[in-house]
Amino acid sequence: NGQYIGGKESAIKECDPWEIPRHHVRVCSILGEGSFGQVWKCEAYNIMGFKGNMVVAVKTLKDNAGERERLDLVQELQVMKSLEPHPHVVKLLGCCSERDPLFVVMEYAKLGKLQSVLRNSRGVNYYTNTHGPSSLTSHELIMFCYQIAKGMDFLSSKGIIHRDLAARNILVTEERTCKISDFGFARDVANSRVYERKSEGRLPIRWMAPESLFDNMYSAKSDVWSFGVLMWEIVTLGSTPYPGVAAADVMKRIRDGYRLDKPQHCRREVYNIMFYCWDKCPDDRPDFAELMCLLDKLLVDET
Ligand code: ACK
Numbered sequence: 001n002g003q004y005i006g007g008k009e010s011a012i013k014e015c016d017p018w019e020i021p022r023h024h025v026r027v028c029s030i031l032g033e034g035s036f037g038q039v040w041k042c043e044a045y046n047i048m049g050f051k052g053n054m055v056v057a058v059k060t061l062k063d064n065a066g067e068r069e070r071l072d073l074v075q076e077l078q079v080m081k082s083l084e085p086h087p088h089v090v091k092l093l094g095c096c097s098e099r100d101p102l103f104v105v106m107e108y109a110k111l112g113k114l115q116s117v118l119r120n121s122r123g124v125n126y127y128t129n130t131h132g133p134s135s136l137t138s139h140e141l142i143m144f145c146y147q148i149a150k151g152m153d154f155l156s157s158k159g160i161i162h163r164d165l166a167a168r169n170i171l172v173t174e175e176r177t178c179k180i181s182d183f184g185f186a187r188d189v190a191n192s193r194v195y196e197r198k199s200e201g202r203l204p205i206r207w208m209a210p211e212s213l214f215d216n217m218y219s220a221k222s223d224v225w226s227f228g229v230l231m232w233e234i235v236t237l238g239s240t241p242y243p244g245v246a247a248a249d250v251m252k253r254i255r256d257g258y259r260l261d262k263p264q265h266c267r268r269e270v271y272n273i274m275f276y277c278w279d280k281c282p283d284d285r286p287d288f289a290e291l292m293c294l295l296d297k298l299l300v301d302e303t
Helices: 067-079 114-120 137-159 210-215 218-234 246-255 268-278 288-302
Strands: 026-034 035-046 053-061 092-096 102-109 170-172 176-178
Touching: 053 067, 067 102, 092 288, 114 137, 114 170, 114 218, 114 246, 137 176, 137 218, 137 288, 210 218, 218 268, 218 288, 268 288
Parallel strands: none
Antiparallel strands: 026 035, 035 053, 053 102, 092 102, 170 176
């Protein structure tokens, strides 16, 4: 019962190879929405050389979105256009950008956000504090970390800083493969390596490195800090970091050298890796290539 959108559109300009005729995109259902954006499950017809219908995810802006949100989505599209395909980065399939509404057409990841996958895997008694069994094995959890490190190694090698790396921004496919998404904040900093944020929007405080929190400095190494927090989210099956602590107090604690505790069921070797990501000095943190090696070693030693 979906509808073709903008069915009368004609004469798509040839200049942008990413441009898809809007009437080839048919909306199936809404996947989710934030305050300014929406993501739709759609069928796209004859795109990317694929004959017939393909299930895709389409990101759009809501009517109340302002210029800033629009620029964020345009920026996200730009970053995605600049990347060659990688197995652990959500793939851009095309866009409808010649008139409003802007559509960013991406590959569809059936299981949705990693954060929900983690939370849904919890045993029934999680909230009574008696952990029931998880439908994810510890091997799978470390595999998620490894895949994300691999995707981030690729992005950082392209000079891309994500700046909002967190379980809510990782998507999971039907085959349980992790894909990095949500490049709305990402910046291509190939020329500067360290990005200085000029204005303050809503910030992901609990995932931010001290130099980002206090000096607005972002780099591949501030993404590494966030990766450590993301590992903590994975190991705790989607808990919110610094549970019960207000954001202002999180900042204070980080400044005073406090770090996330080792989760109850977390192996020391796993905690050591995340702790290494939280070195006060960015240069003393591992890079994503080293994180891949450390995580790979855990996976090998396990088997
Ligand atoms: O957990 P979810 O279903 O996964 O809820 C969110 C929602 O849209 C708002 O972001 C889902 N979503 C976003 N991008 C995609 C995608 N490429 N494939 C499948 N679901 C997606 C996300």
